[in-house]
Amino acid sequence: MFRGKKSYWWFQLLGWGGFFLMHLFFAWFYGKLDDTAERSLFFARALSFVSIGIIMTHVMRIFIRKLNLLNHNIGIQVVNFMLLSFITALLCGLVEHQLFDYFSLFTSREIELLKKRGVWLMSFNSTISWCIYMFLWNAVYLIYHYERDYQQQQIDTLQLKAVVRELELKTIKSNINPHFIFNALNSIRALVDENPERAREAITELSNILRSSITMHRTETVMLKNELDIVEDYLALEQVRFEDRLAVRFDIDHTILDKQIPPMMLQTLVENAIKHGIGREVKGGVVSIGASLKNNLIELCVRNTGRLTNNNGHTGFGLNSIRDRLKLLYPGRSGFEIRQLTPEMVEAKIELPA
Template sequence: MFSGKKHYWWFQLIGWGGLFLIHLFFAWFYGKFDTPEDRALFFMRAVSFVIIGVILTHFMRLFIIRLHLLKHNWGIQLLNFILLSIITASICGIIEQQVYKQFELFTQREIEVLKRRGIWLVSFNNMISWFIYIFIWNAIYIIYHYAREYQQQQIDTLQLKSLVRELELKTIKSNINPHFIFNALNSIRALVDENPGRAREAITELSNILRSSITMHKTESVSLKNELDIIEDYLALEQVRFEDRLTVRYDIDSRTLEQQIPPMMLQTLVENAIKHGISRELQGGLVSIAARLKNNFIELCVRNTGTFTGEKEDSGFGLSSIRDRLKLLYPGRSGFQIHQLTPGTVEAKIELPV
C-alpha cells in the first residue's frame, strides 16, 4: 500500500513513537515520576503499549491487504474499517490487560478500581481508548492510500499523454510517405502538359495533405469532416496514379461529421487499403469508406478489393499504431478489427465511443 516497506515502518515508528512521547509528557505534567518505581512502571507500560500497537496494527494491515478491503466502495469500506477497528481494539485491550496482570503493572489505585467495578468494565473502558487509536490509524492509512493512488493516477495520466503524443507523432511521420510523395509528383508532372488545370488541382491536394501532416500534432482530435477532407485529397491524387483502376465510394452518415476522432487514424486505414489492396490487383478495385452511429459508438469502416494477407499485413506499423492509440486513448472502450469480409473484399473497422 505504501511506496515501500521502509516508508511503512517509518510511519509506524513516528506514529507510535509520537504517542509514547505524548504519554511521557502527561505523566511528567501530572507528577507521576516522583519515585524510581513510578518511572519504571510508566516506561514498562508505555513500551508494552507501543509494542502491542505496532504488532496488532501490522497484522491488521496484512489483513486489509489480504482481503482487498480498499477495493470496495466507500460505504462498505467504512463499515469494514469500523468493524475491524472494534475487533482489533478489543484484542489490544485484552492483551494489554493480560500483560499488566502477568508483569504486575497495575497501580494500587487501579487494583482497587478493578475490585470495585470489575475487570470487564475496566477492560471495556480500555477498549474504547484503543478503538480511538486504531480508528485514527485506519483513517490515516486510508487517506495516505488514496493520496498515493491519486498521485499515481496523475503520473499515469501524464505518462499516457506523453505516450499518446509520441505515438501520434510517429504515426504522423509514417504518413508522410516519401514513396507517395514521389508517385504524386510524377503523376503531377505527367499532367502538366496533358491537363494543366488538373495538375494545379493535384498540387493543391498534395499541399493540403502535407500541411495537415505537419500541423496535425497540435491537436488531440479532429472532426470526421476534416479527416475526410484530407482523405478526399489523398484519394484524388491516388486516382491520378491508378486512373480507372481505382473506384472510391463514400457512405457517411451526416450525424457523424462533427464527431471527434483521433487524427489520421481513418486515413491510415485508407492508405492501408491502397497499399495492400488496390496496388496489388491488376484490375484495380473499389475503396469504400463508411461512417455511422451505432449504440453510442461511431463506427468507421473501410473496405477494399483484395486479399487479407494475415500476420504480415496485420503486424505493420500502421495497423499496430491504430491498436496502440486506441488502447491508450480509449482503454477497454473501443474496438478494431480487420478481416476478409468476402473472398474478394477486406474490411477494416474501428469503433469509438461517442
C-alpha cells in the same frame, strides 16, 4: 510479517514513538514519574501499549492489502475501514487486558473497577479508546495512499503524453510516404496538360494532406469531420492514379461528425487498404469507409477488395501505431480488429469511446 517499505516502517515508528513521547510528557508534567513504582508501571504499560499498536496496525495493513480494500470506491472503502478499525480495536482491547493481567500492570483503581464491572465491560471501555486510535491510523493511511496514487497518476499522465508525442512524431514520418508523394506528383504532372483545373485541385489536395501530417502532433484528437476531409483528399489523389480501378463509398453517420478521434488514424486504415488491397488487384476494387455510433462507441470501419495476409494484417508500422496509440489513449476502452470479412473483402474496424 515484518516486510514492507522503509517509508512505511519509518511512519510506524515515528507515529507510535510520538504517541509514546506525548504520554511521557503528560506523565512527567503531572508528576507520575516521581515515584519509582509508578515510573516502572508507566513505562511497562506504555511500551506494552505501543507494541500492541504497532503489531495490530501492521496486521490490519496486511488485511487491507490482501483484501484490496483500496481498490473499491470511496463509499465502500469508508465502510470497510470503519468495520476493520472496530474489529482491530476490539482485539487490541482484549490483548491489552490479557497482557496487563499477566504482567500485573493494573493500578489499584483499575482492579477495583474490574471487580465491580467485570472483564468484558473493562475490555469494552478499552476498545472504545482503541477505536479512536485505529480510526486515526486508518485515516492517515488512506490519505497517504490517495496522495501517493494522485502523484503517481500525474507522473503516469506526463509519461503518457511524452510517449504519445513520440509515437505521433514517428507516425508523421510513416504518413509522409515518399512513394505516395512520388505517385501523386506523377499523376499531377500528367494532369497539367490534359486537365489543368484538376491538376490545381490535386495540388491543393496534396497540400492539405502534407499540412495535416506535419501539424498532427499538436493535438491528441481531431473532429471526425476534419479527418474525413483528409481521407477524401487522399482518395481523390489515388483516384487520379487508379482511375476506374478504384471505387469509393462512404457510409457516415452525420450526427457524429463533431466527435473527437485520434488524427490520421482513419487515413492510415484507408492508406493500408489502397496499398495492400486495391494496389495488388489487377482489376482494382472498392474502398468503403464507414463511421457510426454503437453502444456509446464510435465505430470506424474501412473495407476493401483484397485478401488478408500476415504482411498487412498484423505487421507494419501503420497498423502497429494504431494499436499502440489506442492502448495509450484509451487503455481498456478501445478496440482494433482487421479480418477477412468475405473471400473477396477485408475489413478493418476501430472502436473508440464516444
